[in-house]
Amino acid sequence: MFVAEHIQLLTGPTEDLCEWHRQRREKHDDDFEVAKEIVSRLGAHYRDGVAEIGFWTPEIVKDGVPHDDVYLEVLTPTESVEVFDDGVDQQTIEVRRDRLPIYREGEYHWAVVEGMQPGTREQFGALYQLVYRQDGEWHTIQDPLAYSVPFGVFGPAELIDLETLDAERSDREYFQTLGTDEEPIPTNEDDGLPRIDPATSMVEIHPGTATENGSLGGLARRYERIGEKLRSDETLTAGEHIHLGYDAIQLMPIEPITEHRDNHDFWRVEGERVAPQGGETAELIAEQPDLINWGYDIVIRAFSAPNPAILETGRPHELVDFIAACHDLPDPIRVVFDIALGHAEGRADELLNSEFIEGPGMYGLELDYLHPVVRAIVLDLQRRKMDFGADGIRVDGAQDFKYHDPGPDELFHDDEFLAEMDAVTQEVGGTEYRPWMIYEDGRPWPRGDWELASTYRELIKQHPHSFQWSPITFAHNKPALLTFWASKWWRVFEVADFGENWITGVANHDTLRRGTQQPLPKGWEEDPINPYLGDDGPEIIDEAYDQPSTNMLLHCLLPGVPMDFLNANAHAPWSFMRDTDDLWNVKVVAEEDNVLDWHVPAELYDDERFFRRLKDLGIDERDDLDHFVHVLRDVGEATDWELEDMAATVEALGTPLDVETVTAEDLERFGEHWMADVNEFANLANWLDSLDEDRAEFMHRVREFRQDRPWLLEDIDVDGTEAFDYVHPVDGTVVYYGFRESPDGDEQILFVGNMEGPETTVEPTALDESIPESGWEVALASPGVESADTDSLSLDNGEAVVWTRQND
Template sequence: MPATPPASIELVAGATAELLTWAEAIESSDATTFEKARLLATRLGARGRADGLTEIGFWTPELSTGVIQPKNIVLEVFTPRQAIDPALADQEVRFRRDYVQLEKQGDYHWGVLRGLQLGNREIIGSLYWLRYLSPETNAVCIVGDCLGTSFPYGVYAPAELYDLESLQSTRADLAYFQTHNENPTVVPAPRNILQLHIKTASPNGYLSGLTTLFRELGRKLSRGENLSPAETNFLGYDAVQLLPTEPTVEYRGGRPHEDGFFSLRDGDEERLDPETEGIVSESATVRVQLRRPDLQNWGYDVVIFAGAATNPALLETLRPDELVDFIATLHTFPTGPIRLIYDLVYGHADNQAIDLLNGRFLKGPNMYGQDVNHQNPVVRAILLEMQRRKVNTGADGIRIDGGQDFKFFNPISGRVEYDDPYLLAMGDLVQEIGGDQWRPFVIYEDGRPWPAEGWEEISTYRDLVELRPDSYQWGPLIFAHNTPALKGFWAHKWHRVCEKMQFGSHWITGCGNHDTLRRGTQVDLNEPINHHLGSNLQQVLNNAYDNPAIAALTYGFAPGLPMDFIHCLMRAPWGFFRNTDDRYAVKVVAEEAPGFLDWQVTPELFAEAALFPRIKQLGFAELGQLRRFLALLVETITDTDYDLERMAEHCARAVPVETACIDVFWLKSFARQFMEDVHEACNVWLHADRLQPTQADFNLSLRRFRQARPWLGDNLAPAERLNLLAIPSTTIFYGLRWEPPITMDPSRHGVALVAHMGGETMEVRLQELFPSHCGGWQLLLASPGLELTAVDLAGDAIALSDSQALLLEPLAG
């Protein structure tokens, strides 16, 4: 049961006056507007104080004109009067609703209050937002807390007052932070990274499932128990990078049960009193319909609002503790700490951000939705504070999405320029837990001048590393446009491979990630596909992105920081799916589904009883029938310019679906149910029984190989080489590296790579590939299926097939 709240919530005059005095001193100082905003932002939002009071601050430039009467700007607080079960899909809960008038000072509203309930692991605390009466429309509008740290019922619901100090003081990994030798410690980069999408990498779809998984892995390792291939795929990493965990767009379908996860009864909605021309604001008990958030999204459709919080759909308990528990489990892993990396999206926002943020946050439309106005000094300060609070949950590193999107028109130069100072400032933030300070390591995704014409050939992928030498950037072979399922791909990319060898030590390397695997499903079937990789398209795609030769190159030879995507290792489907879109859902499905079905779904997979149940219930019993309908859908979008009414008419005439009448509602329902089916089908644990132990063991051996040889992460020295042996039908990479200091002394340890990167089987001889080496060879690792004898290594021809590779150590002659 929730703690019994006091009888009412009230503003504490003396404490509020002290807060206003502090804010006024900052506002009247000689600091720059940005410096002032940085200080004020630290006390925006709501936080419980040690004296039991609650401090609240809102940036409200939209309310600063003085047009709105102060009585029509009120803080609305909902405090639970009964226990809330976060596991329930739908429940009606009694809340006590209170109204308090905050103090306005310039562009801000401040207050210190008595009577709010702090949320914790067991209970949901008071929920709050600011309400005001619009003078233009007489509608009662909302100002949400964009810096809130808990939104158990989504971004269209009030924020929750949460006891973060108690959460931080009792976390299980406090000793991990106390190992920092200086304040602030600069966290060093890991040696490899595992990329995870929580909803489809977790056995139960929540962070709690990943916590249980890693605890079980730790237990088995400690006891020396055997691991399954699926479990093996999660081991051997010293960092985990989560796809974005911030709240995303929400489905806004316009029907009563789909308006949101937090819904007041019609009679309890705020309203205008015609006699007083004010908001009716009397404390009373109200009933609120709570729906458990069921958002499914790959994470990049962010609204910026509430970026310090965790998407509630990722939390089984709807409690922030669940995220901290996961981080603590990684930090205390029995074989050594595993670092946690956040993927931060601050370069663009979905159009729903217009509903949630005041107009100063956004500059206007772009290809993703809205440009974020980083140049406004207060917005800039709030975004940095939002990031600081997010990372202060205990993350060790950050990956900044779409660095090329941070740009602005400079009126002084008359050009559009990149906002590199802001990107660098994101990496300068100092975090603190229990008095221990650290600065996370930084990864930038930045393909500038993408999406300008010719970007793929002229991008250097080094702009930000040159400005911040201790940072990392995504390299060209892991950026979005990577299609190793095509014939001759690696020969075509040879110039980029050479760049990686020369100066790739600060590139994130590898082949498979959330972008590239999706890009693989967009390859036109008329393009030259490398069918040596498999007998059907699904096998081709799986073997292209979980490839022994590419892995041997990445882990066993090439410089840089390797990263793997769990869906590639688990050979599980992956795509751009979301049940959070009503307006463009049909269009997104038409664009994504045909390639997804061609490359990732076989008739046998579709026929499995547990998969695609919703689509089957709509009448699509066979994969071929679904493909034909989607082909028609693509055609109608082109013919009607995405006019859903005309599309429905066309589809209804052409495709007899017996279970329903095809209208606009049916099309939207089809799109949503297809996305939800795909989301379920992409969970990696549904595909675990198809894994080959030899492949999982080889990949783990490579990860351990790299961990034992950190010098491989450095750029190639002048005496080291990677060479290309290419004929029209085959591509072979081979090279030799030496452990530093490199003296060419044959007694030094070295690593030789021979990797078949695609095409017909070819015989190679080591003495011909490495004529300057006069000694013998010791086999270090060979890809599954490649069995070599001492005779093979001594001089006989070695037959290498597509994707096979070996790593050797040169022996003294």
């Protein structure tokens, strides 16, 4: 156990650090170039037994806080601290509190400190924050560039020994061989560095519901176990099949997220603040952060750290372990980080200085990307997070990176900043590389005609190696709607014609959620649901987002990189789940008022495993809950979501809540219980054992078909020797078909699929004159297809066949 007997500021090294800072100013004329270098050394870096610590503090300078009233506060455990596990979720830790003087250089504060305890895999390290005294009161500044915030984003940062973390990772050879003849995955040279090539296919995963305890550690163990079974040729379960057939995983955001003002308080120090000479002890009451969130409600602060709510041990090492588990598989899987830096959640202004914030925006707060230091910090947050070992980066909402030009009074897309993001260099295991780059960009969204106007190609034109989300991947796509595959044909054809730099797929966190927000009509009404998908909501939604013909179209025919959603693969529920919102919680729940029709039949609501909290509120019947949440939405819209007015109206209309008088607090409590119960209900651990083994194995083979033919990434030559079309006239059933040939001409592929509609019969080889009449062998026939004859093929809704033909 490391316990420092004395923590002290090293004046000589600190003065050297300040001199280095001054030299950066002399080296560059451009403020942004200066900021990029200075920002790289902000935060806390443990090297050679000492900690270098830097803060950007314009608020202290602006407010005229005397230098002698600013200190670096260090909280050091005085005894061994257990890492969190399933049996330990709260600890009382004795800490020594030291306040150290700190040097000011312009708008920055610097310190080189001896004796700070670094955090390792086995133990927590010293916590640190900046404190200053103003008008007789003490204030705290947290490190925006921290690598670990074990007690939540509103708590202090932890010093981490990053060099040891990097040295211990089991996949160092994976990185050390990038760009060599021994590289485990293909790369291309990019300005002298290897840039990781695009994957062949990808699956999106929400860590919070992917395993029973919702942790990266649990996810790492799952992939380690899968790797063991693959090496020993053991039989895979259905729940393991749905994870395989991909060479990339896109994690939904894993950054620290906002917290509920009233319900979340994961750390506190009991005892009075110490005098500047320090040395006193205090008690740190620390809890494992227990947060429900889809990941996008970030506050920018500590973006460089993993979200502690998905770390079962509180150690950032879990993220490295998960990445290594993917890289160490017999066939390595790339890991893609979903980077949401285009906005900040509303509480971000409590954690960032005012220079960061430009003003309110659609999703909370907009950042001032034109400020040179803010610009540099955001880019360095990206670099630091990706240095945990990611292979790819997906930039969420790239169209949201904008700036206001007061001259013409217009907003412009900050493509220069997006280019800076593309140029960021990673270093892992001693190897420098650039990741596979993916942008989600729907410009000119939010302009009213964006669905027609967006080309989804603006950033591909600027960065030809990059990928963008395709037009069928965005949230507004709802494959459960009748005529989806007919009305979206023009966009699907674009995928076929020039979609080789697109991420394709109709199942992801956005599309599945939007699908469950759609009303489930009982008949042929406006926006009718496709009745051929199933007999009830759960059957329809499961089939719509995991339909054999859809998966076979995407993986066996269309270009680009198909992406699926693990929750859809598992036929697991999905909804908008977060317990971090103390302002719009009830509104968010009410807008999910259709989710019960899609995912929760009465027998599942009655199951004693589920919805325990809502039942404790007195809502014993599924239909009572369904009626109440629909009423809540109507009342909310009528009262403009004023909770006091909503409570009074709900009481007058009648409520299943077991209370004498409905209050605003009752509605808040209902929303919180809803979120917790739905999050528990959606956990994949509830659904993996109920998957159909044959179907899961078949879908795995569909994805393996793609893995065996990476050339399918390329566009279909629709104007030449290949074909992609649908059967004319539709006549009640939408049948897609396509014909492709490998680049060297040794293999041909024929796909025919009933995308929606009743059973129909076609003659596959007569669909296009380019299709050879003979020599075809069945490669894949979806479950239910009785005969895959190329002369006469009958297909029901969702069924498809893929044939291959070998050319000698």
